[in-house]
Amino acid sequence: METHTWTQPIITANGTITDNPSITGPGDVWTSATTVSVFDSNGPYANGFVGEMCTVVDLGDKWFCEGIYRNLQGCSGLLSFSGIYDGAQLGGNWSVTGGTGDFEGATGSVLESFDEDNFVSTRVITLASPTRICRGFELTEVHFWTSPIVLANGTLIQDASLVGPGDMWPNVATVLDDTESKAIGFVGEKCIVIDGNNKWICGGTYRSLNGCKGQLVFSGVYSGSSSFGNYTILGGTGDFAEATGEILESFDDTALKSTRTITIQ
Incomplete structure (x- = not known):
């Protein structure tokens, strides 16, 4: 499980900037690049990075999201994912689409719950391929x-x-x-x-x-x-x-x- 905070503003389709994801519409884009914190028995600690972009695709607050994790859990390489985030449910369900280095050929899923008050994503990442876990x-x-x-x-x-x-x-x-x-x-x-x-x-x-x-x-x-x-x-x-x-x-x-x-x- 990992958690990270969205600190970048949302860019609407007309070029204005907002910090409120509840007032977005089709074509609006939210990007993020930040440190990832994972959890063990001692609590959260930084262990990786994520870069991602989500775009609103309909009037029902659906977003198409894609991104890349880097050096997750001490492994070398990039892990890519993409899928749909449902703003009405504050949840995302994405597929792991491969990667490089230790994540080459990786498959699996990324399930997200989103705290809209604090802009915090909490995700459970499940990897189905024989990926090396080298930290934590x-x-x-x-x-x-x-x-x-x-x-x-x-x-x-x-x-x-x-x-x-x-x-x-x-x-x-x-x-x-x-x-x-x-x-x-x-x-x-x-x-x-x-x-x-x-x-x-x-x-x-x-x-x-x-x-x-x-x-x-x-x-x-x-x-x-x-x-x-x-x-x-x-x-x-x-x-x-x-x-x-x-x-x-x-x-x-x-x-x-x-x-x-x-x-x-």
């Missing part, structure tokens, strides 16, 4: 640690319970979805023991996560005594440029399996 989402991933631990003296071991300060565990792995049946990216990471209480400082990079382009960088602390990690997303490249968020991990010491919940903004 949460996913659970699973991957395994198959590389040996490198002790400070250079010895290689597999038992994480025998580590001490300075020992290092590098890992490169395929990232799986929470059913462990589908690959959804790759991770390269390294953890180093920093004290005698089995605390590790960990950092790494996800690549091509969830079908997105680019790398996602993270760093934080893992507690071996509780088998729990808490990491901060530090940004990235491509679709993940300037990304923020967190990664929470639980670790299965027997299977050497990380299960992480990644929240990306």
Whole structure:
């Protein structure tokens, strides 16, 4: 769901300008170019742009609208839509007509409710094609640690319970979805023991996560005594440029399996 405000005046067919959509007639045009706000559990935040134009097409307050979203939900490219807005019902129903970049070949619908007092559009956008969602989402991933631990003296071991300060565990792995049946990216990471209480400082990079382009960088602390990690997303490249968020991990010491919940903004 997204919301945005119409701040431009309406241009009537005779060239005059009005701010009152209730007195429009055929040929009148309302354009808008503005930032889009989307919603998550913390409330609305800016995450995309929209440019659009609506033209009154009859005396029943029907408007033909078309427009383009750009960089919606952190995805790269343009998403186009068009359809009819009914001023009498304060509602619009539009078709997604394709796009570029991440939205190439996209299909779906855009449903709008309009607040005529505040000129605010609230829209539910449904995409039916396999479009990448690269921001404002949460996913659970699973991957395994198959590389040996490198002790400070250079010895290689597999038992994480025998580590001490300075020992290092590098890992490169395929990232799986929470059913462990589908690959959804790759991770390269390294953890180093920093004290005698089995605390590790960990950092790494996800690549091509969830079908997105680019790398996602993270760093934080893992507690071996509780088998729990808490990491901060530090940004990235491509679709993940300037990304923020967190990664929470639980670790299965027997299977050497990380299960992480990644929240990306």
